[in-house]
Amino acid sequence: MTTLPTHDAAPMQTFTPAPRLTLTRMGYGAMQLTGPGIFGPPKDHDAAIAVLREVVALGVRHIDTCDYYGPFVVNRLIREALYPYPDDLKLVTKIGALRDEKDGSWLSAMQPDQLRQAIEDNLSRLGLDALDAVNLRMNPGGPEFSVCVKTMADMQAEGLIRHIGLSNITLAQLDRALDIVPVATVQNWYNVVHRPSEALLRRCEERTIAFVPFFPLGGFTPLAHAVLDDAAGKLGATSQQIQLAWLLQHSPVICVIPGTSSLDHLRDNVAAEHLVLPPDVVAALDALGDESGSPVSHR
Numbered sequence: 001m002t003t004l005p006t007h008d009a010a011p012m013q014t015f016t017p018a019p020r021l022t023l024t025r026m027g028y029g030a031m032q033l034t035g036p037g038i039f040g041p042p043k044d045h046d047a048a049i050a051v052l053r054e055v056v057a058l059g060v061r062h063i064d065t066c067d068y069y070g071p072f073v074v075n076r077l078i079r080e081a082l083y084p085y086p087d088d089l090k091l092v093t094k095i096g097a098l099r100d101e102k103d104g105s106w107l108s109a110m111q112p113d114q115l116r117q118a119i120e121d122n123l124s125r126l127g128l129d130a131l132d133a134v135n136l137r138m139n140p141g142g143p144e145f146s147v148c149v150k151t152m153a154d155m156q157a158e159g160l161i162r163h164i165g166l167s168n169i170t171l172a173q174l175d176r177a178l179d180i181v182p183v184a185t186v187q188n189w190y191n192v193v194h195r196p197s198e199a200l201l202r203r204c205e206e207r208t209i210a211f212v213p214f215f216p217l218g219g220f221t222p223l224a225h226a227v228l229d230d231a232a233g234k235l236g237a238t239s240q241q242i243q244l245a246w247l248l249q250h251s252p253v254i255c256v257i258p259g260t261s262s263l264d265h266l267r268d269n270v271a272a273e274h275l276v277l278p279p280d281v282v283a284a285l286d287a288l289g290d291e292s293g294s295p296v297s298h299r
């Protein structure tokens with residue numbers, strides 16, 4: 001635990017990439033609430049419910065979820081913990097994959113009928129008539145990119161999706177999608193050391209699109225570096241708080257969705273929103289970034 005102020009000290013920062021889509025820049029990623037391997041129920045159901053309720057109690061109004069986390073586990077937990085939802089809570093989900101229910105393997109599900117079924121499944125399990133924002137998660141296989149985007153646009157026109165997002169994409173794909181439909185959110189693997197999506201982030205800034213990094217803390221491989229430890233020691237924070245504060249300071253369109261199943265970690269993460277990194281620390285952290293490599297990886 002640290003001495004950083006809690007959310008009571010200042011209002012939550014928000015970012016509005018589209019009318020009727022105001023996201024708190026400090027969000028919460030719910031993927032970690034499942035069992036091991038993002039498969040099956042949590043080891044402590046009541047603890048998972050408590051984390052979700054604390055997310056909202058702390059003022060976070062941006063939760064990232066997905067029907068294939070578990071599968072179905074996370075959406076069911078969210079509904080159990082939070083329904084009826086606060087009016088200003090934005091649930092952002094994603095489609096484009098399925099889990100094999102026996103062995104948990106990740107299966108691409110990008111055909112138009114599969115995307116449509118995924119929307120129906122998210123709506124019914126979350127208990128909603130329309131989804132605030134849905135990220136189309138690009139996976140290997142499936143139809144041509146524009147076919148997928150047009151399917152999203154059709155479902156938006158039908159009122160099933162309010163805002164369209166894209167995940168695991170390249171800059172060229174974002175530009176192609178923007179020729180077809182407005183894009184509100186982009187979700188790629190990105191953090192203080194892993195930055196192949198830097199050019200994509202700059203395009204999000206130009207087009208007022210929320211850039212929402214997944215694995216903001218390194219995901220399944222926690223980030224560890226002496227520069228992070230030094231900054232944490234200097235500022236009386238944790239390494240994870242430094243990582244989140246760097247992301248929030250790096251671009252005004254970045255919204256973070258750190259994942260945790262721990263109440264203490266959740267409170268620490270939310271407190272990081274008020275951590276201001278001085279220029280020398282920012283410069284040291286900026287130097288850690290690697291912009292090489294492919295932005296395409298993982299779920």
Ligand SMILES: NC(=O)c1ccc[n+]([C@@H]2O[C@H](COP(=O)([O-])OP(=O)(O)OC[C@H]3O[C@@H](n4cnc5c(N)ncnc54)[C@H](OP(=O)(O)O)[C@@H]3O)[C@@H](O)[C@H]2O)c1
Nearest residue numbers: 029030031064214215216217218219258259260261265299
């Ligand atoms: N679009 C995509 O393809 C995609 C892919 C992956 C993830 N996502 C989304 O992105 C969200 C974030 O990604 P993620 O959860 O995989 O990775 P992450 O946020 O980078 O890291 C989560 C890990 O960090 C630990 N952690 C969190 N806060 C901590 C703290 N204050 N101190 C120490 N450890 C801490 C968590 O463990 P504890 O539980 O012990 O805190 C967990 O093991 C997910 O929840 C999901 O919604 C999207």
